[in-house]
Amino acid sequence: MSQERLTGPAAIADISEIPPVVSEWSRFQRVFFQRKLVMFGLAVLLVVVFCAAFAHWLAPYDPYRGNMADSLVQPCWKYLLGTDIQGRDTLSRMIYGCRTVLMVGFITVTVAAIIGIPLGLMAGFFGGISNMIIMRAMDALMGFPFLLLALLLSAVLGGGIQNVIIALSIALVPGYARVMHGLTLSIKENDYILAERAMGASSRRTMFGHVLPNALAPMIVLATAQLGILILAEAGLSYLGIGIKPPGAAWGSMVADGYQYLLSNPVLSFAPGLAIMVVVFAFFMVGDGLRDALDPRLRGLL
Amino acid sequence: MSGLLEVKNLSTHFNTEGGVVKAVDGVSYYVDEQEIVGVVGESGCGKSVTQLSVMQLVSIPGKIVGGEVIFEGRDLLKYPANGPEMRSVRGARIAMIFQEPMTSLNPVLTIEKQMTEMLQLHLGMGREAARYRAIELLGLVGISGAGNRINDYPHQFSGGMRQRVMIAMALSCNPKLLIADEPTTALDVTTQAQLLELMKEMVAKFRTSLIIVTHNLGVVARYAQRIYIMYAGRIVESGTTKDIFSNPRHPYTRGLLRCIPRLDEEKGRRLVPIHGLPPNLINMPPTCAFNPRCGEKSTRCTGNALTPLVHVGNGHYVGCVLNNEEKESEHRV
Numbered sequence: 001m002s003q004e005r006l007t008g009p010a011a012i013a014d015i016s017e018i019p020p021v022v023s024e025w026s027r028f029q030r031v032f033f034q035r036k037l038v039m040f041g042l043a044v045l046l047v048v049v050f051c052a053a054f055a056h057w058l059a060p061y062d063p064y065r066g067n068m069a070d071s072l073v074q075p076c077w078k079y080l081l082g083t084d085i086q087g088r089d090t091l092s093r094m095i096y097g098c099r100t101v102l103m104v105g106f107i108t109v110t111v112a113a114i115i116g117i118p119l120g121l122m123a124g125f126f127g128g129i130s131n132m133i134i135m136r137a138m139d140a141l142m143g144f145p146f147l148l149l150a151l152l153l154s155a156v157l158g159g160g161i162q163n164v165i166i167a168l169s170i171a172l173v174p175g176y177a178r179v180m181h182g183l184t185l186s187i188k189e190n191d192y193i194l195a196e197r198a199m200g201a202s203s204r205r206t207m208f209g210h211v212l213p214n215a216l217a218p219m220i221v222l223a224t225a226q227l228g229i230l231i232l233a234e235a236g237l238s239y240l241g242i243g244i245k246p247p248g249a250a251w252g253s254m255v256a257d258g259y260q261y262l263l264s265n266p267v268l269s270f271a272p273g274l275a276i277m278v279v280v281f282a283f284f285m286v287g288d289g290l291r292d293a294l295d296p297r298l299r300g301l302l
Numbered sequence: 303m304s305g306l307l308e309v310k311n312l313s314t315h316f317n318t319e320g321g322v323v324k325a326v327d328g329v330s331y332y333v334d335e336q337e338i339v340g341v342v343g344e345s346g347c348g349k350s351v352t353q354l355s356v357m358q359l360v361s362i363p364g365k366i367v368g369g370e371v372i373f374e375g376r377d378l379l380k381y382p383a384n385g386p387e388m389r390s391v392r393g394a395r396i397a398m399i400f401q402e403p404m405t406s407l408n409p410v411l412t413i414e415k416q417m418t419e420m421l422q423l424h425l426g427m428g429r430e431a432a433r434y435r436a437i438e439l440l441g442l443v444g445i446s447g448a449g450n451r452i453n454d455y456p457h458q459f460s461g462g463m464r465q466r467v468m469i470a471m472a473l474s475c476n477p478k479l480l481i482a483d484e485p486t487t488a489l490d491v492t493t494q495a496q497l498l499e500l501m502k503e504m505v506a507k508f509r510t511s512l513i514i515v516t517h518n519l520g521v522v523a524r525y526a527q528r529i530y531i532m533y534a535g536r537i538v539e540s541g542t543t544k545d546i547f548s549n550p551r552h553p554y555t556r557g558l559l560r561c562i563p564r565l566d567e568e569k570g571r572r573l574v575p576i577h578g579l580p581p582n583l584i585n586m587p588p589t590c591a592f593n594p595r596c597g598e599k600s601t602r603c604t605g606n607a608l609t610p611l612v613h614v615g616n617g618h619y620v621g622c623v624l625n626n627e628e629k630e631s632e633h634r635v
Contacts, residue, residue, distance in 0.1 A: 127362065128362070190405055191400050191401075191402050191405040191406045192405060192406050192407055192408040192409075194359065194400065195398070195400055195406045195407075195468075196408070197359055197392070198357055198359060198392055198393065198397070198398040198400075199392060199393035199397070199398075199419075199420050199423075199471070200389040200390060200391070200392035200393035200394060200420070200423065200424060201389070201393075201419075201423065202384070202389060203384060205423075209419070210408050210411070213408075213410045213411060214408070214409070214410050216410075
C-alpha cells in the first residue's frame, strides 16, 4: 500500500525523541531477585541441578553397589549420612536421586502442560462439540484419583523412569485442561477478546496471543504446585514398587526403604524426606516469584 | 457521494431457552463515504447487535438469519464468519470501538504489542516500522510522551486515555468505516466532549465514515449528519439530524426528545420520561412494539405489528401509522 497515504496525516507527531524499548528484563530482575525466599528457593534448585549434573563427580561412592561389610553404618566421617542395609552410601544415593527428581518433575510437568493447556484452551474457546468431546474425556480421566490413575498406568506400562514419566504425565493432563478450560471461559468473555476479533485476528491468534497470556500466571503457579505433588507421587509409586526400579536411586524409594530402620538409623529416611520437603518448598517459592515477576498487573506495586 | 455500507433487511436472532429473541428484526440502513451517522435507542433495542452483525461477530446463541450487508460492493454475509475474507475486512476496512475502555485492552500486553499487532497483521509492516507508526498515532490522538507511554500496560492509562488508544488502534489501518459502539458512555462528561471532538477530527483526517451508536441524543445532535432511531430491534425513524430534532414524527423519537433538556427552548418545561421499559423481545406485543408505552396511540394503531417505514419527504422516514397518515392528510389538505 502507499506509504505516503499512511504516514501523511500522522506526520505531525514528533518522532525524533523516541527512547529505546524499555527492558522487561530489568523489572523481572528487580522483582525476582530481591526476595530472600525466592533467592533461597532458587539456590536450592541450583544446588539440585548442580548435583544432578555432576553426580558422578560429586558422589563419594557408587550409589548402586553396596559394601555388605558396611551395612547400616551410622553417619560418620567415612559415610557422612550413613549407609543402608546393602551398605550403599546414603549421600551418594541422594546425589544421584537429584537426577530422578528433576527428570520426573520437569519432564512430566512440561509434557502434561503441552498436552493439557491447548486442550483446555480449545475446549473453552470454541465451545460446542469440541468442548464436549475434550472435556468429557478429561472428566473420565479425572474420575480416577490422581495417584490411582498413575498407579494403574504405571502398572500397565511396567516400572522404570520413562514409564513413570508417561504415567504421571497422563494423570496430570486433566488437571491442566480443567484449569485452562475454566480460565478460558472467563477470559474469552472480556471485551478485549471481542475487540481483538473485531480487529481481524484469527481464532488461533486470539487464543494463543491473547487468552493464553492472561492465563499464564495461574498456570505457572499450578505447574510449580504440581512439581511438588509429582515428587511425592513418584515417591509413592517407588514406595509401592512400580516406580523407579531398584537399584535406581529415588528419594521416595529411599524414604520407603529407610522406614524399617526408623528407630535405629533415622537418617536413612529423614535425609531424603527432608530433601523432598526442601525441594518442594523451593519449587513453590520460585513459582511465586515467577508469577509476581511475570504478571504485568503487579507492575508498580512490586 | 456513493454508498459505502448498505445494510438491507438484516435480522439477527438469539435462540434461547425461553424462545427466539429477535434482537435485530429487518433493519435497513446505509452509510455514505465520510459521513457520520448516529444510531440511537434505549438499552436492549438491538443497536449493538446490529453493528456486531455487520462485522459478523455475533456469538452463540446469536445467529444472523437474513439480510445483506453490502460493503464496498460486496455482501459481507456471504463470507464465512471467521474466514480470511471477513478477517481482512475487520480492522483493516471496518474498525470498531467499544463501550468499556477499561476492559477493551488486554491487561497483560503492552500498548505497543497491541497496536503493532494490527499494523503487522493487516499492512505487513515490520516491527520497527509498526512501532514508529504506533507512536505517531498515539501522538495524534493526544497522548503526550507517546514514545515513553507505548511501553506501558493498559492499567497505567486512565479511562479517557484508553479510549484514545482505542481510537488510535481503530484508525491505524486506515479503515473506511469506523463503528463506535457507545464510545463515551463510560466516561465523564468533560472527557466525553473531548473524545467526540477528537473522533470527529480524526475521521475527517483519515477520510473515514463513522457510525456512532448511543443512547444519548445530545451526542449525535452535534456530530451526526443523519440519525437512525431504533426501537425493539427495528428502525422506527430516520432522517437528517435537523429533521429529527426539529420535526420528530415517531412518538418514540418525540418521547426521547422530551426527556432531554435543550438550550433552544422556553424555560420551565418539564422533562417527561417515557414510562415503562422496552418490550421483552421474546414476547413482543402483537401491535406496534411501542404501543404499550405510546402516549399518542389511537384506534388506528391496533393490529399493526409491522409498520413499514414511509417516506415523509427529504429522506425522512417514519414507521408509525399515525404520523405518516397525518402527513398524507396534510398533503391532501
